[in-house]
Amino acid sequence: MTQGRPAAGERGSRAIIHAAFGVIDLLILVEVWGLWQRPGTAALLALNFALTAWVNGPGLDRLSSRLGVEVGEAARVAWYLCSILVVGHLTGWGVASEAYLLLELVVVGMLPTPSASWRGVVLWGGAGLVALLDGGSPLGLLLMGAGTASAFFVVHRQSRIILRMLDEAMSGRAELERAHHELKSVHATAMRQEKLAALGMLAAGVAHEINNPMSFVGSNVSALQRDLKAMPDLSASLREWADEILPETLDGIRRVNAIVADLRRFARNDRAEPEPFDLNEELEAAIRIAQSQMKCANCTLVRDLGNLPRILGRPRQISQLFLNLLVNAAQAIRGNPSGTVTVSTRAEVDGVRVSVRDNGIGMDAATRARLFEPFFTTKPVGEGTGLGLAVVHGVVADHGGRIEVESAPGRGTCFDVWLPREPPELPVPEDRPTGTWRLDAIALQRRTAEG
Amino acid sequence: MSRILVVDDDPLVGKALFRLLRREGFDVRVAPDGATALALLDDFAPDLVLSDQRMPGMTGAELLAQVGRRLPRARRVLLSGDAVPGAVAEYGGGVPLVTKPWEDGPLLAILRGALAALERREGDVS
Numbered sequence: 001m002t003q004g005r006p007a008a009g010e011r012g013s014r015a016i017i018h019a020a021f022g023v024i025d026l027l028i029l030v031e032v033w034g035l036w037q038r039p040g041t042a043a044l045l046a047l048n049f050a051l052t053a054w055v056n057g058p059g060l061d062r063l064s065s066r067l068g069v070e071v072g073e074a075a076r077v078a079w080y081l082c083s084i085l086v087v088g089h090l091t092g093w094g095v096a097s098e099a100y101l102l103l104e105l106v107v108v109g110m111l112p113t114p115s116a117s118w119r120g121v122v123l124w125g126g127a128g129l130v131a132l133l134d135g136g137s138p139l140g141l142l143l144m145g146a147g148t149a150s151a152f153f154v155v156h157r158q159s160r161i162i163l164r165m166l167d168e169a170m171s172g173r174a175e176l177e178r179a180h181h182e183l184k185s186v187h188a189t190a191m192r193q194e195k196l197a198a199l200g201m202l203a204a205g206v207a208h209e210i211n212n213p214m215s216f217v218g219s220n221v222s223a224l225q226r227d228l229k230a231m232p233d234l235s236a237s238l239r240e241w242a243d244e245i246l247p248e249t250l251d252g253i254r255r256v257n258a259i260v261a262d263l264r265r266f267a268r269n270d271r272a273e274p275e276p277f278d279l280n281e282e283l284e285a286a287i288r289i290a291q292s293q294m295k296c297a298n299c300t301l302v303r304d305l306g307n308l309p310r311i312l313g314r315p316r317q318i319s320q321l322f323l324n325l326l327v328n329a330a331q332a333i334r335g336n337p338s339g340t341v342t343v344s345t346r347a348e349v350d351g352v353r354v355s356v357r358d359n360g361i362g363m364d365a366a367t368r369a370r371l372f373e374p375f376f377t378t379k380p381v382g383e384g385t386g387l388g389l390a391v392v393h394g395v396v397a398d399h400g401g402r403i404e405v406e407s408a409p410g411r412g413t414c415f416d417v418w419l420p421r422e423p424p425e426l427p428v429p430e431d432r433p434t435g436t437w438r439l440d441a442i443a444l445q446r447r448t449a450e451g
Numbered sequence: 452m453s454r455i456l457v458v459d460d461d462p463l464v465g466k467a468l469f470r471l472l473r474r475e476g477f478d479v480r481v482a483p484d485g486a487t488a489l490a491l492l493d494d495f496a497p498d499l500v501l502s503d504q505r506m507p508g509m510t511g512a513e514l515l516a517q518v519g520r521r522l523p524r525a526r527r528v529l530l531s532g533d534a535v536p537g538a539v540a541e542y543g544g545g546v547p548l549v550t551k552p553w554e555d556g557p558l559l560a561i562l563r564g565a566l567a568a569l570e571r572r573e574g575d576v577s
């Protein structure tokens with residue numbers, strides 16, 4: 001914005017300038033009318049009019065755009081000085097030349113840069129000096145000087161004020177735009193979180209409602225199976241029930257229960273106060289549970305655990321996070337004799353970094369794009385619920401951490417989790433009618449896994 | 452024969468628990484809510500109260516707190532469908548928490564364990 005003249009109204013003010021110069025040209029013609037006996041007068045005037053119009057119009061534009069505004073404006077002042085000399089000399093430094101100088105100073109002062117003041121002074125001083133030497137009257141010159149100088153500074157100040165206002169308006173607009181963008185992204189995040197929260201509430205409610213009937217369905221069916229098994233002589237069809245149909249039914253019931261359990265974890269009703277914990281310990285607990293669950297004999301686990309400071313957070317959630325990553329990794333290398341899962345932890349300046357890497361099946365771009373979505377799964381029915389990574393994402397977000405994924409089909413996957421030493425503020429789930437107790441699922445599983 | 456009072460607002464859950472426990476040789480009564488359960492306390496004098504957590508009127512935790520005051524010798528176990536299945540944790544004051552859906556074996560083991568502790572203690576006293 002400091003380059004060139006303000007674009008707004010450019011055309012209009014240029015027309016006014018041309019018109020003003022035209023009027024003064026006429027004035028000069030009137031003043032010198034009848035003095036044509038001096039040789040060259042007419043030619044000089046004609047040349048001056050033409051060149052001035054050209055300078056005010058397209059001539060300087062081209063020069064400025066090629067060599068810069070400063071050079072263009074310097075050329076303008078040089079030309080104005082020449083033309084004022086011609087006009088002043090021919091008119092004997094009368095009213096017409098005063099008006100001419102005034103107009104020229106106005107044009108020079110319209111440019112709102114500090115250097116315009118210097119150009120105004122040069123033009124004004126130069127014209128005054130030459131006028132004195134050329135025999136103009138000192139009093140007239142003084143008047144002309146005072147008038148033109150004040151005109152110049154009024155115009156120049158005015159245009160600088162306008163420029164500043166314009167700048168302010170522009171930066172105000174930019175700020176407004178930035179605020180608007182921020183608001184939009186905050187809104188989007190809030191929407192997403194609200195959606196997830198609503199989904200979590202729904203999941204928790206549904207899980208509770210399903211747990212009740214599932215509890216007696218499961219209990220009754222397993223009682224039936226026990227009774228049938230205890231009977232000595234069953235008909236062939238009842239034997240099929242006892243040996244096949246009821247075990248399959250119970251398996252189905254267990255599957256439903258597992259899905260509901262995942263839903264519950266997704267709803268994350270953990271109200272625990274953040275506490276300091278050793279992340280390596282939680283990782284070890286998750287590894288033990290994963291190993292007891294996966295029963296994968298041939299998969300290799302490599303630990304590369306660094307010395308970590310204790311960090312603040314909800315250790316149960318963190319343990320669940322790693323359990324989910326480990327289960328996925330173990331599933332990805334299943335049936336692969338050289339399958340390896342590598343877990344590593346590192347301390348960083350303001351947090352800790354954990355990565356879980358596998359050399360399993362990997363993911364294509366389409367899977368990578370959706371993997372954190374609740375219920376997104378590529379695994380067969382009964383094996384995946386698609387909630388594991390949704391839980392992971394939720395826990396990382398709650399702790400103010402970051403998670404990154406690198407994966408290529410056939411080459412493996414690496415989940416990289418960064419957690420801050422202190423989470424900003426862990427969200428507490430809304431009070432629910434169930435009271436304030438909470439569970440220690442991992443702790444229990446840990447106890448059972450240990451002994 | 453140990454006496455167990457089952458409290459659950461879902462009648463089918465109550466019936467399933469009733470059959471399961473009776474079959475295991477316990478003397479069982481079922482109450483559909485906290486108020487009914489409290490009214491039964493003096494009459495039935497249960498050795499153990501197994502209560503659901505989320506019920507209309509009085510929650511299981513509130514009920515078990517009152518049971519603890521009125522019948523200090525009774526063992527208490529809380530049952531809840533809100534918790535993560537498979538988990539059993541201590542709910543305050545040494546009250547075990549069993550989650551729904553329960554598995555018959557582990558549930559029975561917890562109940563028997565609680566009753567055995569009661570017997571041991573009363574055996575010591577006498």
Ligand SMILES: Nc1ncnc2c1ncn2[C@@H]1O[C@H](COP(=O)(O)OP(=O)(O)O)[C@@H](O)[C@H]1O
Pocket residue numbers: 324328329332358360361362363367371372376377378379383384385386387388389390412413
């Ligand atoms: N380590 C991994 N290797 C390959 N694919 C993975 C890995 N972890 C996650 N995925 C992909 O992301 C999907 C979602 O994972 P998740 O949310 O844990 O649900 P689930 O494991 O129940 O399918 C998986 O179905 C799988 O396609």
Ligand SMILES: [Mg+2]
Pocket residue numbers: 324327328384386388389
């Ligand atoms: Mg998974």
